[in-house]
Amino acid sequence: MKNMNSNLEQSTARVAAAGKAARVVSKRLALLSRAEKDAALGVLADAIEAAEASIVAGNERDLERGRDAGISDSLADRLRMTPERVSAVAQALRDLAALPDPVGEVVRGNTLANGLQIKQVRVPMGVVGMVYEARPNVTVDAAGLGLKSGNAMILRGGSAAADTNAAIVAALRESLERQGLPADAVQLLNGGHEDVQALITARGLVDLVIPRGGAKLIETVVTGSTVPVIETGTGNVHVYVDAAADLDMALEIAVNSKTHRPSVCNAAESLLVHRDVADEFLPRVLRTLADKDVTLHADERATALAGDVETKPVTDEAWNTEFHDLEMSVGVVDSLDEAIEHIDGYSTHHTDCIVTENRAAARAFIAQVDSAVVMVNASTRFTDGGEFGFGAEIGISTQKLHARGPMALAELTTTKWVVDGDGQIR
CATH class of the missing domain: 3.40.309.10 (Aldehyde Dehydrogenase; Chain A, domain 2)
Known part of the structure; x- marks a missing residue:
């Protein structure tokens, strides 16, 4: 019990540090223009392709551990990252760059009789936590969608894909730094289940958590989170x-x-x-x-x-x-x-x-x-964000609030009201 509490304390401190860094980064990301974000996505795609050998090598280690543990063929398929799949996720980043930027989009607005101009505009969520299993392509998709929508991403992939995810995130962070962008736009948690618990209860540091995986993972996040959750569902x-x-x-x-x-x-x-x-x-x-x-x-x-x-x-x-x-x-x-x-x-x-x-x-x-x-x-x-023309997707929501179905750029934004006046008082 003492060791468990110690692990949770370490995870809480680690997630708090990640959340504070992400909070700072999110302010900078919110200022990026579409041109800057699109250019960055293209460079990130090149970096993923350049890191193909290290990604595939990490994936082979993950698959070998999985085979030794007796994972199913279906889980191995979700885990596998072949050179073709590496190319596909890199292309998904380029496809994202070609899509409209949701940030700044005017959802609705009007001018009141007193001259006040009122607009509801899309803005980034801020800091988004992602908890997912097995599929390392989600690591690339989440990073790309986060950057394009102006959000800092804190990722906690499953242990089955630990080496693959580490290779991917290392390539992404190095590429961001080379471009003069903050590496902490994408952070990877690699601790145990305590990291998940710390992430989903980091209210005030994390604005949104998205679980993606099996029913048990999703239930754990939905029932245990103090941070708002968008529930991605299983597919019966x-x-x-x-x-x-x-x-x-x-x-x-x-x-x-x-x-x-x-x-x-x-x-x-x-x-x-x-x-x-x-x-x-x-x-x-x-x-x-x-x-x-x-x-x-x-x-x-x-x-x-x-x-x-x-x-x-x-x-x-x-x-x-x-x-x-x-x-x-x-x-x-x-x-x-x-x-x-x-x-x-x-x-x-x-x-x-x-x-x-x-x-x-x-x-x-x-x-x-x-x-x-x-x-x-x-x-x-x-039923897929790419097939729907959204570029990559961060998950498929089966809930009814905020987002439903394939979630992509628009679903990673919220809105704020901007009221523009010239001295009106009430």
């Missing part, structure tokens, strides 16, 4: 094939949503099929999924149509599971209403999809499915 994602679906399209969407990259949060975990098309569609889709090594958890009606495709009885636990792997729950429903009711009971309000040619059914699905993103005739894999 559904594809519903309606009675009026184009079945060739439905096959492509269901398979792509599940198998394109099963380890990520926008991959589909459940497939619901209307009874009117189940006889024709399920044998095709189950065979295709099985040929792609997907383990299928099926209800009785889906199992009856599986033919020689092996299935497991679906359980309530399976319907509730975000597999992050080549597994999927499958069931037959009697109506659109039943599909919506099922989704309402199991969805994590991330992304849900309907495949249908019936626009009335699509409208009902859109209106009644309470998710951050609702897809009509499109793969769930498109």
